[in-house]
Amino acid sequence: MSPDASGKSVILAVDDEEDILGLVKMVLEEAGYTVITALSGHEALQMLYHTKPDLILLDIMMPELDGMELIKILKVMDFSATIPIAMLTAKTDPGDRMAAIKENAIEYICKPFSPPDLVKRVKAIFQNNGHK
Amino acid sequence: MFKSLKIKLAIAASLLVIIIITVYSLVSVLTRREQLKNEIQDGVIAFAQLTVAPICQSYYIYYTSGYFKFRGILANFLRMNGNITEIQIIDVNGEVKFDSRQMDIEYSSTHRKPEFYEPGLMERVKRLDLSYKIINTADNREAISVVMPYIEEWGRHRLSVRFVGSFAALGYLIQSSLSQVLITGLLFVLLGSVMAYFMARSITDPISQLTIAARDIGAGKLDKEVNVKTDDEIGSLADNFNIMAKQLKYNLEALSESYDRLSQANAELMELDRLKSNFIANVSHELKTPLTTISGYADYLAMEKLGPLTETQRKGIEVMRRNIKRLTRQIKDLLDFITIESGHFTVEQHPFDIRALLDETAANYQAELDKKKLEIVIEAPEKLNVIGDRDRILQVIDNLVMNALKFTPRGHIKLKAQADGAGMVRIEVSDSGVGIPQESVPRIFERFHQLDGSSTRKYGGVGLGLAIVKSILDAHHSAIEVSSLPGQGSQFVFNLPLE
Numbered sequence A: 001m002s003p004d005a006s007g008k009s010v011i012l013a014v015d016d017e018e019d020i021l022g023l024v025k026m027v028l029e030e031a032g033y034t035v036i037t038a039l040s041g042h043e044a045l046q047m048l049y050h051t052k053p054d055l056i057l058l059d060i061m062m063p064e065l066d067g068m069e070l071i072k073i074l075k076v077m078d079f080s081a082t083i084p085i086a087m088l089t090a091k092t093d094p095g096d097r098m099a100a101i102k103e104n105a106i107e108y109i110c111k112p113f114s115p116p117d118l119v120k121r122v123k124a125i126f127q128n129n130g131h132k
Numbered sequence B: 001m002f003k004s005l006k007i008k009l010a011i012a013a014s015l016l017v018i019i020i021i022t023v024y025s026l027v028s029v030l031t032r033r034e035q036l037k038n039e040i041q042d043g044v045i046a047f048a049q050l051t052v053a054p055i056c057q058s059y060y061i062y063y064t065s066g067y068f069k070f071r072g073i074l075a076n077f078l079r080m081n082g083n084i085t086e087i088q089i090i091d092v093n094g095e096v097k098f099d100s101r102q103m104d105i106e107y108s109s110t111h112r113k114p115e116f117y118e119p120g121l122m123e124r125v126k127r128l129d130l131s132y133k134i135i136n137t138a139d140n141r142e143a144i145s146v147v148m149p150y151i152e153e154w155g156r157h158r159l160s161v162r163f164v165g166s167f168a169a170l171g172y173l174i175q176s177s178l179s180q181v182l183i184t185g186l187l188f189v190l191l192g193s194v195m196a197y198f199m200a201r202s203i204t205d206p207i208s209q210l211t212i213a214a215r216d217i218g219a220g221k222l223d224k225e226v227n228v229k230t231d232d233e234i235g236s237l238a239d240n241f242n243i244m245a246k247q248l249k250y251n252l253e254a255l256s257e258s259y260d261r262l263s264q265a266n267a268e269l270m271e272l273d274r275l276k277s278n279f280i281a282n283v284s285h286e287l288k289t290p291l292t293t294i295s296g297y298a299d300y301l302a303m304e305k306l307g308p309l310t311e312t313q314r315k316g317i318e319v320m321r322r323n324i325k326r327l328t329r330q331i332k333d334l335l336d337f338i339t340i341e342s343g344h345f346t347v348e349q350h351p352f353d354i355r356a357l358l359d360e361t362a363a364n365y366q367a368e369l370d371k372k373k374l375e376i377v378i379e380a381p382e383k384l385n386v387i388g389d390r391d392r393i394l395q396v397i398d399n400l401v402m403n404a405l406k407f408t409p410r411g412h413i414k415l416k417a418q419a420d421g422a423g424m425v426r427i428e429v430s431d432s433g434v435g436i437p438q439e440s441v442p443r444i445f446e447r448f449h450q451l452d453g454s455s456t457r458k459y460g461g462v463g464l465g466l467a468i469v470k471s472i473l474d475a476h477h478s479a480i481e482v483s484s485l486p487g488q489g490s491q492f493v494f495n496l497p498l499e
Helices: A018-030 A041-050 A067-076 A094-102 A115-128 B005-062 B067-080 B121-126 B168-218 B233-302 B311-342 B354-364 B366-372 B390-407 B438-443 B453-459 B465-475
Strands: A010-014 A034-038 A055-058 A085-089 A107-110 B084-091 B096-099 B131-136 B142-151 B157-166 B350-353 B375-379 B385-388 B412-419 B424-431 B480-485 B489-497
Touching (some): A010 A018, A018 A034, A018 A115, A034 A041, A041 A067, A067 A085, A067 A094, A085 A115, A094 B390, A115 B233, B005 B067, B005 B084, B005 B131, B005 B142, B005 B168, B067 B084, B084 B121, B121 B157, B233 B311, B311 B390, B311 B465, B350 B390, B354 B366, B354 B375, B354 B390, B366 B390, B385 B390, B390 B412, B390 B424, B390 B465, B390 B489
Parallel strands (some): A010 A034, A085 A107, B375 B412
Antiparallel strands (some): B084 B096, B131 B142, B142 B157, B350 B385, B424 B489, B480 B489
């Protein structure tokens, strides 16, 4: 369905912290994207079953289904295998970064992030993938 | 099949027996031959002495009147000693009266010379005592010729008898004695081999037992005992072997006991470790998540995206943002430090461009540098690949620059990278700051250390940055050197391998 009716790229942000989702949504919509959110890995899976965003921003530390498990699932499912996934996480250890890159994450953004930095990185992803 | 000690020993023993018997039989046959020859010779001489009178008397009585009778008697005599091949009756004039080779011919009318030539025979015929001589027969065989005179009752000597004894029997005798020797020899070989086999078995069986036991012990069956009850070296070997097995068993038991204890302790430690690592991750998450929203909204407020601000509001928000930044930095240092201290810290070494890394760090601090009106100078080739963990080295440079920034009120910060021509790259972070007193230099890499208590309040930070730097460089097997002149600046230098 990308981009959406208004021509904007759609980003799915997945995080168990509502405040973080609120900040991400505010910052990225201000920058001209459409942002949809999911509060857990399971909710994200349900949404992805009938929605195809242009980018997924994925937190790692979530209860039940964490971000590393979710990325493994998403990369083998036919409905989500081609969607680029960027990690947005408080885990800053290089080991975690390596693990995410091994699972084909295209970007690894550490919390705390500054709003302009987040916008800059998301823009770079879309530029590299040929979107606006 | 020749690999068994048993068979090797048996073969060696048999060979020895065969060699002994061969030598023995050769020696014995050679000595026996002489002995047998003498026996035959003595037999022939004795025969001649015993039979000369009856032969000659028979000759006188029966030769002319009843030749067949005479011939019968002579044939009997010949049969009595198988070695005698010829008997001739010769008179002292050299006339052959009778020759056993020509029994059917009567010499009564015609006198004949003997049909054999034997040098000196006539002299011996005339002699009054026995004489003998070794001759060669017509078919070129050795024989003994004995001449025995017949002395009549009143001392008259008219006839002598010549006996020829053959040594042909010698061959048979030697042959039979040889075959006897051979049979006994073979018997000995057979017996010797059997004996050697059993003797060898008495040596090799315990060895096989030891071999099997050693294999069993190797396979972990330590209760196995070798049952060899001899007093020799093998017996003592078996005893020592049993003792060794018992000690091994005891040691293994002790070992497995301490292994159990250790693995239990290890499991407990691993559990603790897991808990610790989970704790670090949780603390990290719990601290950073609220910080993210606070700093994000503060940034947004400052950008007036949530509405226009009054001057006082703006000032208040700036103070918030400054302190959020400080808190962010402290939390980052603290978490880095805890991670490094906890041992959950790996270094993955790959080639990367150090110049790009220096540029990136400088860019990150540009705003703060501008604010303090400091200059940052980068001296490095356009591209210079070193080997190391890029993220960790970024942490190192970041901490060093942070440190320099903190202690440099004016002037410049310099980042330098240069290949030293010996396969290493020298990386330098220097400043024109307050410097470090000489006596404090050895302690600056200790954790929680700042020059004095007041500096914490003056410069901020909890004194973990340089400890993190040292830990990361230790993991790269690289040392860091510091030189400083108080009031003029400090210089931090470390080396990384060139790609």
